[in-house]
Amino acid sequence: xxxxxxxxxxxxxxxxxxxxxxxxxxxxxxxxxxxxxxxxxxxxxxxxxxxxxxxxxxxxxxxxxxxxxxxxxxxxxxxxxxxxxxxxxxxxxxxxxxxxxxxxxxxxxxxxxxxxxxxxxxxxxxxxxxxxxxxxxxxxxxxxxxxxxxxxxxxxxxxxxxxxxxxxxxxxxxxxxxxxxxxxxxxxxxxxxxxxxxxxxxxxxxxxxxxxxxxxxxxxxxxxxxxxxxxxxxxxxxxxxxxxxxxxxxxxxxxxxxxxxxxxxxxxxxxxxxxxxxxxxxxxxxxxxxxxxxxxxxxxxxxxxxxxxxxxxxxxxxxxxxxxxxxxxxxxxxxxxxxxxxxxxxxxxxxxxxxxxxxxxxxxxxxxxxxxxxxxxxxxxxxxxxxxxxxxxxxxxxxxxx
Amino acid sequence: xxxxxxxxxxxxxxxxxxxxxxxxxxxxxxxxxxxxxxxxxxxxxxxxxxxxxxxxxxxxxxxxxxxxxxxxxxxxxxxxxxxxxxxxxxxxxxxxxxxxxxxxxxxxxxxxxxxxxxxxxxxxxxxxxxxxxxxxxxxxxxxxxxxxxxxxxxxxxxxxxxxxxxxxxxxxxxxxxxxxxxxxxxxxxxxxxxxxxxxxxxxxxxxxxxxxxxxxxxxxxxxxxxxxxxxxxxxxxxxxxxxxxxxxxxxxxxxxxxxxxxxxxxxxxxxxxxxxxxxxxxxxxxxxxxxxxxxxxxxxxxxxxxxxxxxxxxxxxxxxxxxxxxxxxxxxxxxxxxxxxxxxxxxxxxxxxxxxxxxxxxxxxxxxxxxxxxxxxxxxxxxxxxxxxxxxxxxxxxxxxxxxxxxxxxxxxxxxxxx
Numbered sequence: 001x002x003x004x005x006x007x008x009x010x011x012x013x014x015x016x017x018x019x020x021x022x023x024x025x026x027x028x029x030x031x032x033x034x035x036x037x038x039x040x041x042x043x044x045x046x047x048x049x050x051x052x053x054x055x056x057x058x059x060x061x062x063x064x065x066x067x068x069x070x071x072x073x074x075x076x077x078x079x080x081x082x083x084x085x086x087x088x089x090x091x092x093x094x095x096x097x098x099x100x101x102x103x104x105x106x107x108x109x110x111x112x113x114x115x116x117x118x119x120x121x122x123x124x125x126x127x128x129x130x131x132x133x134x135x136x137x138x139x140x141x142x143x144x145x146x147x148x149x150x151x152x153x154x155x156x157x158x159x160x161x162x163x164x165x166x167x168x169x170x171x172x173x174x175x176x177x178x179x180x181x182x183x184x185x186x187x188x189x190x191x192x193x194x195x196x197x198x199x200x201x202x203x204x205x206x207x208x209x210x211x212x213x214x215x216x217x218x219x220x221x222x223x224x225x226x227x228x229x230x231x232x233x234x235x236x237x238x239x240x241x242x243x244x245x246x247x248x249x250x251x252x253x254x255x256x257x258x259x260x261x262x263x264x265x266x267x268x269x270x271x272x273x274x275x276x277x278x279x280x281x282x283x284x285x286x287x288x289x290x291x292x293x294x295x296x297x298x299x300x301x302x303x304x305x306x307x308x309x310x311x312x313x314x315x316x317x318x319x320x321x322x323x324x325x326x327x328x329x330x331x332x333x334x335x336x337x338x339x340x341x342x343x344x345x346x347x348x349x350x351x352x353x354x355x356x357x358x359x360x361x362x363x364x365x366x367x368x369x370x371x372x373x374x375x376x377x378x379x380x381x382x383x384x385x386x387x388x389x390x391x392x393x394x395x396x397x398x399x400x401x402x
Numbered sequence: 403x404x405x406x407x408x409x410x411x412x413x414x415x416x417x418x419x420x421x422x423x424x425x426x427x428x429x430x431x432x433x434x435x436x437x438x439x440x441x442x443x444x445x446x447x448x449x450x451x452x453x454x455x456x457x458x459x460x461x462x463x464x465x466x467x468x469x470x471x472x473x474x475x476x477x478x479x480x481x482x483x484x485x486x487x488x489x490x491x492x493x494x495x496x497x498x499x500x501x502x503x504x505x506x507x508x509x510x511x512x513x514x515x516x517x518x519x520x521x522x523x524x525x526x527x528x529x530x531x532x533x534x535x536x537x538x539x540x541x542x543x544x545x546x547x548x549x550x551x552x553x554x555x556x557x558x559x560x561x562x563x564x565x566x567x568x569x570x571x572x573x574x575x576x577x578x579x580x581x582x583x584x585x586x587x588x589x590x591x592x593x594x595x596x597x598x599x600x601x602x603x604x605x606x607x608x609x610x611x612x613x614x615x616x617x618x619x620x621x622x623x624x625x626x627x628x629x630x631x632x633x634x635x636x637x638x639x640x641x642x643x644x645x646x647x648x649x650x651x652x653x654x655x656x657x658x659x660x661x662x663x664x665x666x667x668x669x670x671x672x673x674x675x676x677x678x679x680x681x682x683x684x685x686x687x688x689x690x691x692x693x694x695x696x697x698x699x700x701x702x703x704x705x706x707x708x709x710x711x712x713x714x715x716x717x718x719x720x721x722x723x724x725x726x727x728x729x730x731x732x733x734x735x736x737x738x739x740x741x742x743x744x745x746x747x748x749x750x751x752x753x754x755x756x757x758x759x760x761x762x763x764x765x766x767x768x769x770x771x772x773x774x775x776x777x778x779x780x781x782x783x784x785x786x787x788x789x790x791x792x793x794x795x796x797x798x799x800x801x802x803x804x805x806x807x808x809x810x811x812x813x814x815x816x817x818x819x820x821x
Contacts (some may be wrong), residue, residue, distance in 0.1 A: 002584070030403065178405065186412050193416075 003051030005118070006158045007199070007249045013192075019043070020256050027181045027258055037257060049117065056117035063097055063120065067127045068147055071092055075134050075142040076111070087135045095129055098328075100125040106331035109280075119158040121328065125288050126151055130165050132292055139165060146172065149193035155253035159246060161264040161284040171259045184255045191252035218395065228395065232386040239385055240268065244283070269381075272373045273353070274345045277381055285325075294321045314350065320344045334368045338388040345380055363387025426620070427613045436461040436623070446629040448477055448484060448502040453509075453621035454550035456516025456615070459498065463520035466497040468792055469704075471510050471652040472529035474503040475721060475775040482653050484527075484788060486636035489645045495792045497527070497767045506534040506542030507701035508573055512549060514708050515556040521712040525792055528705070529719045533742050533774060535693035539701055542577050549579040551586060552614040558589050559607050563596040565805045566707045569700065583789035586610075648788075653778035657768025666726045681730075689732030693741040697816045699748065706752060707813040710801035717756045717791045718749060719784060722764035727773045744818045751799040758787045 001186045004012045027034040049057035074090040101120055104113035130147070133139040150168045153363045176184065211234050218227035247264035254261035264284055271277035278286040299305075301313050319340075326339020356363055386392065444458040445467055452458050463469065470476060472485060476499045479485065484497045490686075500513060510528075514521065534540070545648060558714060561567040571594035574580045581587050589603055597606070634762070639656070641648050657667070664673045709716050723733065742761050749757050760783060763769045771777020776784065806812055 180406070182408050182412070185409075188410050189416060 003046065004046055004047050005055050006154075006373075007195075007246060016253065020253070023257055024055060024185070026030050027176060028178055029402045030178065031256065032175060035072065038149070041149075041152060045152065048154075048158070053118075055114070055264040056093075057121075059115050059117040062115065063123065064148070066097070067094060067123070068144060069339075071127065071130055071147060072142050073094070073135070073145065074131055075139075078134050082135065087131070089129045090131050091128060094127045095124055102328065103331055103375070120158045122162055123151055125160075125285075127166070129162075129288065129292060132296075133165065144169065147234075150194050153179035153254070154258065155257070156250045156261055159243070160282075160337070161247055161250060161261050162164050163259075163261050165264075176258055181258070184258070184260070188252040190254035191248040191255070195245045197245075198241040198248060203238055203242035203245055206234050207242060210234045211238055216392065218391075223395075226370075228386070228391075231250065231389075231391055232382050235389045235391065236382040236385045239266075239389075241298075247297070270374060270377050271377050271381075272370065273377055274342065274349045274380065275353075277301055277377055278342075278346070281381075289321050293324060294318070295320075311350075311354075315347045318346050322346070332388050332393070338384055339402070341384050341387060343357060370388070403666070412575075423667075424497045425615045427650065428609055429612065440623050440626065441467070442624045442630060443466070443628050445496060445498040446479075446625065446633065447627045448499050448629075449625075449627055450502070450548050451622040451624075452626070453500060453502075453505070453513055453548050454553065455618040456552060456556070458620045458623060459500075459517045462498050462522055463517055464525070466495055468495045468525055468527065468563050469500050469517070469521070470497040470527045470529070472499075472501040472502075473505045473531050473534070474527060475531070476501050477634065478771045478775050479629065479778050479783075480634035480640040480771065480778055480781065481656060481786070482649065482778050483633075483636060484642070484781065484785060486633050487781075489633055489685075490637045490640050493789065493793060501529075504541065505548055506531075506544075507698055507705050509545055509548045510558070511570060511701065511704040511708060512553040512574075515553045516690075516704070518556075518560075518708075518712055521709070523713050525717070525796070526709070526762075527716050527717045527719065527788055527792075529721060529776075530745060531721070531774070532693045532701075532706045532738060532745075534702075535696040535698045535741060535745075537692075537696055538694055539663060539698040542579075542605045545577050546579045549577070550614070551583060551610070552616075552618055554586055554590070555607055555611045555614055558586070558593065558599070559604075559611065561593045563593075565808055566689050566704060566711075567593050568596055569650040569808045570704055573697075573701065573704075605817070614772045646782075648735055649782055650779065653782050654769075656766055657778040661768070665769050666724065666729065666730065666773070667770070668772045669777065670725065677773075684731050686732035688728075689734065690735055693738060695746065695817055697813055699744070699813050700808045702745075702748070706749070706807075707803050709754075710752070710803050713799065713801075715756070716754065716797050717758065717788060718754060718762055719758045719787070721744065721763045721774070721780065722769065724773050725765035728764065741818065748807055748812075752804055752807075753799060754801075756796075758784070760784075783804040 004015075006012065014036060022036055023040075026036070045060075046057075049060055070090060070093055074086075077086060097115055100119055101113045101116040104116075130139060134142075145164075145167055149172060150163070150165050153163070153168070155165065211231070214227050214230045214234050218225060218231050221227055244265045251261050251263060262284055264282055266280040266283065268277055268281035271280050297320055298313055298317050301316070307313050307316070318402055322339040322343035323336070324339075325335040325342075329335035329338070441458060441462045444452045445462055445620055453644070467807055485499065486495070488496050499508070505513075505553075557570070558568075561571070571590045573588055575587075575594060585603070589607070592599055592603075603698075628699075639652060641652075660669050661667045661778070663670045664677070666677075670679065677818055723738065727733075728735065728738075738761060742759060746757060746759065749755075760769075763780065763783065766779060767782040768778045769781070769783070
């Protein structure tokens, strides 16, 4: 059986184009072919998780059964009672599979956990979000079929963007007018082709051409050299164009299916400060962390009056958020340092913004300072990506690539 | 706006792009003229794009260009380099340099696939590096760097159930490059197993061939390294008429002038860049190097087999190793002599009789440009063989390929005697 990873090559897009044709025609005539959509979703999941990756397929099925039951049971409980410990247990149970997958390589010499599969993180984000909103009482009904559609929405299954359940369901059921749909199609084609430019030209050039070259040069030089600096920027460009390209595909394909999956990137390198950067970079993830970790922690602390100073509360929130984000990327020193680095950067940024507000009259603000701000932010971010890349780990402790 | 108009606005450009792509890539039409300048540049560039492609090679070799197969030594472009001598003395032939650091027998076998026609009943020069013959042969990464699917498609379109094709397929399957396309990998697997390709696969190969061929025609010549100025600089250092004694003096002077900062007669630049910092660590470092047991011998057999198939008359050159450097690094001369006997046995016993063994010249000063690469006097000596071989009419070769050389037994064989 063939196995094609999402958006991997032209063949995937060709198959996708043909498969989506009936959906497009249906939508143009104001019809949503839900049964057909389910059929091709299933087919594409088989394409991604079948064949040589069948073990991942089994893991996915097991995971989905477990999580959907968990959501259902928690929903059932929540209709009657609302104890905090039950809620906490539900969240912990929901993230246990992800924790196992993330921790296994660190303890088993880089071995991958059996229960892992491509996209487990993104599914877990979706599940946790649902449990939290069930507790808040915003998600009132449990419809297993819709939950499945939401979790297994194939265009975003491997790496997001992370949609929200209520938003998704609204789009899923809504009939779009022909004009509105034509606009969606227009955007979809534009996003997909921009994605081609990003992923297959720019990311390829930076990632497959330049990166191995500068990596080799940096390693053969050893220690700190200008090649490490070059690597920093080359890697950053590769990371952005690869992920942004992928996200554009996911959003474009969602649009064709009538689902307005939120955008993931908004010109991140134009950010004026780190805070601004996180509102532009991997947005659905940072908003998820903001809404479900940062805000909840801050509210919890304030409600229980654990800490008085608002500034301390915010800083503690940032530290928690980015540490969790670091651990989520993987249990290695460089992901955790990356998280800490960003936490420090954003705490500093906040302090600076407060200082600026106080001394507004004396601090100039013009085109030059704006440029400077963008320059500093860009370089700070690129440096954080150097940490994130793990290249320093190779450079400091191994000296060679594999 | 009406729906169809709007739809056309959205999908029109996509369809037009797809159509254009089809016309330029998959359809069998559209050949680009290759200019003389491009050919001249390509012949000297040693660029992987030229090596992996076929368009420029075909164009050049249907003129008076002769393929010079080799590796890193080809880039030692001093005044006595074959390309300089051929141009300066208006020889009938011009070298087309095929090879750069990392190209070995297997790389060359695949590189030859696109120029089978141009090799048929023609001449070629092949420089064998003993350093290729390490235990596992070519490094997979280096192989990938010079590999292209175009070569494989060319090869698959004519591959049959022969020992050569089966061996080539099984070797390719050990390289990461083989899995770059699923369909191609399946075809290679079939050839390795001695099976026939299906008609669907053949059609696929034909379409893929058109596509890759056009890609090669359009893109492989875009960024050619221009080394013509190196050749011109070399030419200026040479006398107007060919005179061996005079040229020998020039080679000697150039060698002397360029090897002043070390005691190994190694080119100054090479010394500064590659050895100065690390040479102390290299003392006796090569004492257990061996080029006797290697899969490379069978890979080399592929090259010989292809030459035999095309009836190409080939001059083989076995370069020496800088003696001073070999002594310093502890490289065993006994082993080198064994290597020479083994490789010569493989050549001679199959009718490849034009073999120039320079292995005794390693102690002659300025024969090598650095540690293992031919230079000034070495190139001049090479010319003493290359020029008559290419300029004069040669007896037609008579090759007898022996499949024994594809076996593990031969790869591992030691102590060959030449009689």
